[in-house]
Amino acid sequence: MSAITNEYLRNESIASQPWPSKAFLYQPYEENQILLAENASCLAVRTYLTMLKLPFVVKQQANAEFMSPGGKRTKLPVLRVENYIYAEFEHILNFVELKGFSLSKNLTQAEKDDMRAHLCLVENFFTNAEQYISWVDEEVLTKITRQRHGCVYPFPLNHIQNWRKQWAVRRQLKIVDFLNLSLDELVEKVDKLCLSLSARLDNKLYFYGDNPTELDALVFGHLFSIFTLKLPNDVLAVTINKYRNLRQFCENIEAKYFETVVPPKRA
Structure with missing residues (x-):
């Protein structure tokens, strides 16, 4: 049987099965382990599933990254x-x-294409910026990242795992031309993206009108995480905070879909 046939049958099987009463979403511990980019991605998915009213249970595990x-x-x-x-x-x-x-079934095809393009842009750009702050900015790396990432490993494994992760992140940032950016250059790029998102949102409740889409869940996950995760260098939060409608956007989603979104405590 060909790979294409196997993939078709697998997709048919997925589509035919109802959503179970319990699905499990695994993430690192919020209290002392999770980092900025991870928190943003986890919150984006939680928001997305919540907007769809699909039941799921969040499981916090030290080894979530290796599952x-x-x-x-x-x-x-x-x-x-x-x-x-x-x-x-x-x-x-x-x-x-x-x-x-x-969430986007009522959008036109042009709007769906536009949303997909923005999903890719937002996910890649914000994730790279968040990884830069966590693993390249020396103050955040020293005071926050190493403690949080290494806290679930015994000595000396914590140092080994920190080194491995730092090497992997920096290699990826080098591939996408983020590693050699100065902090000011990074802030300028973030500011341009926020300006574009702010203009697209304008005075609407969501990016495509009165109902949320996948893009709203993703943007909220990144922006809210940046706003709430306390770091010694809060340059990303300061940059985003200039855009009043993006702040209000986050407040609206938090109020509607979450009784409370408790940010991870500072290590």
């Missing part, structure tokens, strides 16, 4: 729905849509 079927380091969060396991926002979104759930 891929192959046992390798994976992007967060990790969603397990019965025998299916998916990680990170994009793949979880595709899985959920295979099961027939979508």
Whole structure:
């Protein structure tokens, strides 16, 4: 049987099964482990599933980053729905849509294409900026990142795991031309993206009108995490805070979909 046939049958099987009463979303511990980019991604998926009114249970685990079927380091969060396991926002979104759930089904095709392009831009850009702050900015790296990332490992494994993670993140940032940016250059890029998002949102409740889409969940996850995760260098929060409608956007979603979103405490 060909790979294409296998993939078709697998997708058909996914689509035919109802959403279970319990799905599990795995993420690192919020109190003392999770970092900025991870928190943003996990919150984005939680917001997305909440907007769709799909039941799920958040499971905080020290090894959430290594829960891929192959046992390798994976992007967060990790969603397990019965025998299916998916990680990170994009793949979880595709899985959920295979099961027939979508926030953007009422958009025009042009709007859907526009939203998909913005999903890619927002996810990649904010994630790289958040990783830069966590793993390149020396003050944040020294005072926050190493303690939080290494806290679940015994000595000297904590230092080894920190080094491995730092090396992997910096390699990725180098590939996307973020590693050699100065902090001022990074802030300028973030400011341009926020200006674009602010203009697109304008005075609307959500980016495409009165109802939320996947883009709203993703942007909220990143912006709210940046606003609430306390760091010694809060340059990203200061930059975003200039845009009043983006602040209000976050407040509206928090009030409607979460009784409270408790930010991780500072290590």
